[in-house]
Amino acid sequence: MYDANSLLAVAVAEFNTRGYDATSMEDLSRAAGITKSSFYHHVSGKEELLRVALGRALDGLFGILEEPAAQEGPALSRLRHIIFRQVEVLMAELPYVTLLLRVRGNTETERWALARRRAFDASIASLVADAVADGEVRAGVEPSLAARLLSGTVNSISEWYRPGRAGSETLPAEVVRIVSEGIIPPA
Amino acid sequence: MYDANSLLAVAVAEFNTRGYDATSMEDLSRAAGITKSSFYHHVSGKEELLRVALGRALDGLFGILEEPAAQEGPALSRLRHIIFRQVEVLMAELPYVTLLLRVRGNTETERWALARRRAFDASIASLVADAVADGEVRAGVEPSLAARLLSGTVNSISEWYRPGRAGSETLPAEVVRIVSEGIIPPA
Numbered sequence: 001m002y003d004a005n006s007l008l009a010v011a012v013a014e015f016n017t018r019g020y021d022a023t024s025m026e027d028l029s030r031a032a033g034i035t036k037s038s039f040y041h042h043v044s045g046k047e048e049l050l051r052v053a054l055g056r057a058l059d060g061l062f063g064i065l066e067e068p069a070a071q072e073g074p075a076l077s078r079l080r081h082i083i084f085r086q087v088e089v090l091m092a093e094l095p096y097v098t099l100l101l102r103v104r105g106n107t108e109t110e111r112w113a114l115a116r117r118r119a120f121d122a123s124i125a126s127l128v129a130d131a132v133a134d135g136e137v138r139a140g141v142e143p144s145l146a147a148r149l150l151s152g153t154v155n156s157i158s159e160w161y162r163p164g165r166a167g168s169e170t171l172p173a174e175v176v177r178i179v180s181e182g183i184i185p186p187a
Numbered sequence: 188m189y190d191a192n193s194l195l196a197v198a199v200a201e202f203n204t205r206g207y208d209a210t211s212m213e214d215l216s217r218a219a220g221i222t223k224s225s226f227y228h229h230v231s232g233k234e235e236l237l238r239v240a241l242g243r244a245l246d247g248l249f250g251i252l253e254e255p256a257a258q259e260g261p262a263l264s265r266l267r268h269i270i271f272r273q274v275e276v277l278m279a280e281l282p283y284v285t286l287l288l289r290v291r292g293n294t295e296t297e298r299w300a301l302a303r304r305r306a307f308d309a310s311i312a313s314l315v316a317d318a319v320a321d322g323e324v325r326a327g328v329e330p331s332l333a334a335r336l337l338s339g340t341v342n343s344i345s346e347w348y349r350p351g352r353a354g355s356e357t358l359p360a361e362v363v364r365i366v367s368e369g370i371i372p373p374a
Contacts, residue, residue, distance in 0.1 A: 017291065019206035079371055102289075104204065128371070137371055142354070145361065146370050148347055149340055153370075156339020167329070174332065182369040183333050183340075184266055184315070184324055 004042050007032055008056075011049040012095045020050060020099075021106060047109050054103065054113040057096035060089040061120050075130035076137065080176055082124065086154050087172040091161060098158045121151055153179055191229050194219055195243075198236040199282045207237060207286075208293060234296050241290065241300040244283035247276040248307050262317035263324065267363055269311065273341050274359040278348060285345045308338055340366055 010032045014023050025046055029039040043049055064070055069081040090097045100117060103110045125147035131137040137146070154175060161171070197219045201210050212233055216226040230236055251257055256268040277284045287304060290297045312334035318324040324333070341362060348358070 018293070019208050019291070021206050022208035076371060104206070106205070131371065142361075145354070146365070149343065149362070149365055150370050152343020152346065153336055153340045156336065156343055159339065160335055167332070174329075175336070178333070178336055179370045183337050183366045184263060184318065 004052075007039070007042055008049060008052055009095070011046065012053045012099055015050065015053070016095055016098050016102070019102075020046070020110070021104075047107060050099075050107070051109045051112075053096050054100050054109065057093055057100040058113065058116045058120075060093045060097070061086065062116075064089060065120075065123055074136060075127050075134055079124070079127050079131060080180070082127070083150065083154060083179060084172045084176050087157060087175045090154065090157055091163070091168065091171065094158060094161065094163065097155075101155050101158055121147060124150060150179060194226070194229055195236060195239055196282070198233070199240045199286055202237065202240070203282055203285050203289070206289075207233070207297075208291075234294060237286075237294070238296045238299075240283050241287050241296065244280055244287040245300065245303045245307075247280045247284070248273065249303075251276060252307075252310055261323060262314050262321055266311070266314050266318060267367070269314070270337065270341060270366060271359045271363050274344060274362045277341065277344055278350070278355065278358065281345060281348065281350065284342075288342050288345055308334060311337060337366060 007028075011023075011028050014027055014031050018027065023046065025036055025039060028046060028049070029036040032039065064082055064085040067081070067085065070078050070085070072078070100113060103113050103117070105111050105114050125144050128137065128146045128150070129143040132143055157171070157175070161168075167174075194215075198210075198215050201214055201218050205214065210233060212223055212226060215233060215236070216223040219226065251269055251272040254268070254272065257265050257272070259265070287300060290300050290304070292298050292301050312331050315324065315333045315337070316330040319330055344358070344362070348355075354361075
């Protein structure tokens with residue numbers, strides 16, 4: 001028997017492989033191995049699946065910002081905590097976060113998700129700006145550029161990380177270290 | 188009058204907006220403002236456009252590896268040159284590089300492009316390994332992880348960079364600085 005959750009997992013895998021726009025309800029019911037009408041018994045259509053899937057990724061990310069270590073203490077230590085946890089959430093919710101990162105904004109649901117993603121990035125940027133104001137981050141780092149490159153570095157992990165990969169346990173700490181110390185040393 | 192080059196630009200913009208799989212020759216001819224049969228006068232189909240577009244991005248990237256500064260001198264300085272130029276190529280060829288970065292491997296052309304992209308990334312990884320062997324990069328940096336995060340940081344620029352953006356001139360140097368010194372300072 002299929003439940004809504006396993007249909008969601010099937011749908012997200014299809015969206016990530018074909019792209020959301022190119023995936024039809026026929027594709028989804030074929031991948032789930034059920035008829036299209038059974039599928040419609042569970043969900044109203046593919047946009048509902050997209051909304052639930054993107055909500056799961058966004059809840060994971062916004063949940064980080066509610067954690068005590070993200071709310072208390074110097075801006076820099078909050079930032080380091082958030083980056084560490086962002087990598088963990090990405091690893092734990094890989095297909096959902098991957099889908100979120102590929103959203104283009106062609107539907108209302110995608111535009112909602114893009115706006116939420118921007119709000120998350122804006123929180124990071126404001127934390128970087130706080131760290132600069134507190135003298136914790138060297139002046140000369142433009143906060144919005146730093147925030148974009150931080151997100152970019154973290155999010156790029158979704159391109160190659162696969163569950164069970166050797167060295168996964170140390171990945172969150174490695175990423176925090178690398179965004180702190182650099183990847184290659186100064187000339 | 189349309190020439191093959193302007194059709195290519197139109198097609199790449201459509202592929203980037205809708206996704207390659209979801210874009211039909213009807214969509215492309217509508218976007219170009221010509222009939223489907225005129226479109227077929229210029230190109231054999233959408234996969235030809237994809238191949239030419241991806242080739243343009245790949246030629247830009249592989250061209251960097253042929254430059255003297257990428258071939259001569261210590262591994263670390265070659266690496267810094269390549270990163271600087273990778274940002275420049277991304278900025279100059281934004282739609283083409285964006286398309287390359289979104290390729291999923293559903294067609295033969297996409298699999299070819301993915302293989303070429305992997306070969307490029309492998310060159311970077313081997314240069315990082317050389318820099319570690321030469322003692323230029325601190326031990327403890329796993330070369331393949333460092334190479335992946337380097338690519339990820341650089342490639343993420345395609346998500347938000349738009350031509351004419353303020354501060355564009357300094358972006359390549361800023362990125363080299365940030366991957367060298369870190370984005371946020373160590374705890």
